[in-house]
Amino acid sequence: MNLLLVYPRWRKLERQVVFHLPPHGPVVFAATLDEDIEVTFVDENVETLDLDVSPDMVAISMMLTAQLPRAFEIAAIFRKRNIPVIAGGIATMLHSEEVGKNVDSIFLGEAEDGHVQKLFQDFTAGELKPVYNFLHDFPAIETVGTARRDILKRELYNHKGMQMFDLIHASRGCHFNCYPCCTPFLGGRKFRPRPIEKVIQEIETIDNNRLFFVDNSMAQDKKWEEELFKALIPLKKKWVCHPIEEDDDILDLAYQAGCWYVYQAVVDMSDLIRNRIKRYHDHGIAVEGTIILGMDNHDIDYIKRLIDFLLEIELELAEFTILTPFSHTPARRQLEREGRILIQDPALYTGDRVVFQPLKLTITELQDMYYYAWETFYQDISCETAMADMYMRVIRREMADGSFKRSRRRKQKFKLPQDVS
Ligand code: B12
Ligand code: SF4
Incomplete structure (x- = not known):
């Protein structure tokens, strides 16, 4: 069976440098499929989808709400040609009703442990059902296998000659319940770490020294975190992740294990945040602050002071978004x-547009403060230069421990003048 797996494009954050990371959901999903399913993967963020192909089935994988409109366009085109379309992934789970109206079948939940096989068996028998609901029926975490990165066109994930990171996850779920976040709904507020040996085995197959652990928060099981970091040390990988336990021994291990920088939400100007950032820095770990603008206590003055605070605590990078419900x-x-x-x-749910009524700002003021935040934070060192600095930092570490590899180069695309007619 031929399966066309599509990752619809979305508009990137205005003012942020545009770069593309290889998606993770589709390759983890692909790893759950039986061998007789031949997968062709197209990530519309980096390549053009040929809408004239005729696979046996189209599978759309969606992570973000902003992918929905394009997903529906793609589904309509293939369904018009009587090619069945299924959908899965985070945004399918978050918008199941709407997605269900636009495709032949939706899959809700995690694909492992035989869950997705049910859908394909029904399809082969000509009995595809409109919904496969495994939303809170979590597969045994041991059944999560090595992602099928072989379906990615990896040379396309290269930003100006710099090899972007490969995505991996060492755990699922999150027991916190933060205000802007849907993860508790998806993951059932239970932390589910993968067996460390399976994570290490998977990492050993990745031909890229730079990784992004997409785990929601590493800081959920200290012992597991410690074991994971110890096991990572010999691999000499360099990686980024969401928050790590605030503990000097763990942070020290994280650095030794290759931690390059963390994404840390900066929610206020407290000493707690200031000290947390300092602690990362003291351990040689850089920080990309993630800052949501438009909270109920935000007015113009507050946001201006917040940006000054970010500069004062010397965040290496900052990513600003507008609160999006x-x-x-x-x-x-x-x-x-x-x-x-x-x-x-x-x-418009891209994270850079005001889609709600703020409390202490007008809609225009909040939109303007979003631009103000990007422009002020990056006024002396542009976002592009700050990113390049981060890469220089990792390259130096890679050179020091002998793990540096040159980026892959794209296949020749340019024509010589005499070839152009
Ligand atoms: C990686 C990631 C990113 C990467 C994406 C890289 C890429 N190329 O895709 C980056 C950093 C770019 C990113 C950006 C953003 N992200 Co983000 N991101 C994530 C993150 C951390 C992990 C997603 C993931 O890979 N999960 C692991 C995979 C394996 O799980 P999965 O996709 O569910 O796949 C499983 C199943 O769903 C199923 N499956 C998947 N596809 C399919 C298809 C079919 C057909 C079937 C049957 C099954 C199936 O199989 C898999 C195995 O079981 C999630 C949070 C989280 N932990 O989930 C947030 C998350 C998806 N992001 C979110 C947000 C808010 C954003 C931003 C808008 C804002 C921000 N800065 O965070 C920006 C986008 C801004 C913009 N306009 O550009 C929200 C979603 C909001 C929404 N509803 O749109 C999430 C949930 C974070 C949160 N806590 O709220 N993100
Ligand atoms: S820690 Fe992260 S993933 Fe967990 S609920 Fe908070 S924002 Fe969401």
Whole structure:
């Protein structure tokens, strides 16, 4: 059977440098498929989807709400040609009703442990059902296998000659319940670490020294974290991740294990945040702050002071977004209750547009403060230069421990003048 697996494109954050990472959901999903399913993968963020091909089935994988409109366009084109279309991934779970109206079958939940086989068996028998719901029926974590990175066109994930990182996950779930986040809905608030030997085995297959652990938060099981970092040390990989346990021994191990930088939410200007950032820095770990603008206590003055604070605590990078009431988050529930959601169009749920009524700002003021934040934080060192600095930092470490590899180069694409007619 021929399966066309598509990752629809979405618009990137305005003002941020545009770069592309290889998607993770599709390759982890592909690893769960039986061998007789031949997968062709197209990531529309980096290549053009040929809409004239005729696979036996189209599978759309969606992570973000903003991917929905394009996914529906793709589904409509293939369904018109009587090619069945299924959908899965995070955004399918978050918008199951709407997605269900646009495809032949939706898959909700995690694909491992035989879950997805049910769908393909039914399809082969000509009995594809509209919904396969495994949403809170989590597969045994041991059944998560090595992702099928062989289906990626990896040379396309190269930013200006710099090899971007490969995505991997060492755990699923998150027991916290933060205001803007839908992960508790998806993952059931239970931390599910993968067996460390399986994670290491998977990493050994990755032909890239730079990784991004997409785990929600590493800081959920200290002992597991410690064992994972110890096991990573000999591999000499360099990696980024979400927060790590605030503990000097763990942070020291993380650095030795190759931790390059962490994404850390900066939610206020407290000493707690200041000290947390300092602690990472003291251990040689850089920080990319993730800052959501438009919270109920934010006014113009607060946001201006917040940006000054970010510069003062010397974050290496900052990513600004505007509070977006994504489905199944506490933020959406509150703003819905208060009648403050103004825009429902998923195309505008990119994280850089105001789609709700802020409390202490007008819509225009919040949008302007979003631009102000990017422009002020990067006024002396541009975002591109700050990213290049981060790469120089990792290259130096790689050179020092002998793990540096040159980036892959794209196949020749340019024509010589005499070839151009
Ligand atoms: C990696 C990641 C990114 C990467 C994506 C890289 C890429 N090329 O895709 C980057 C850093 C670019 C990113 C950006 C953003 N992200 Co993000 N991201 C994630 C993260 C951490 C991991 C996703 C992942 O890979 N999961 C692991 C895979 C294996 O799980 P999975 O996709 O569910 O796949 C399983 C199943 O769903 C199934 N499956 C998957 N596909 C299919 C298909 C079919 C047909 C079937 C049957 C099954 C199936 O099989 C898999 C195995 O079981 C999640 C949080 C999380 N932990 O989930 C947030 C998350 C998806 N991001 C989110 C957000 C808010 C954003 C941003 C908008 C803002 C921000 N800065 O965080 C930006 C985008 C801004 C923009 N406009 O560009 C939200 C989603 C919001 C939404 N509803 O749109 C999440 C959930 C974070 C959160 N805590 O709220 N993100
Ligand atoms: S923001 Fe991070 S720590 Fe908080 S609930 Fe979401 S995934 Fe967990």
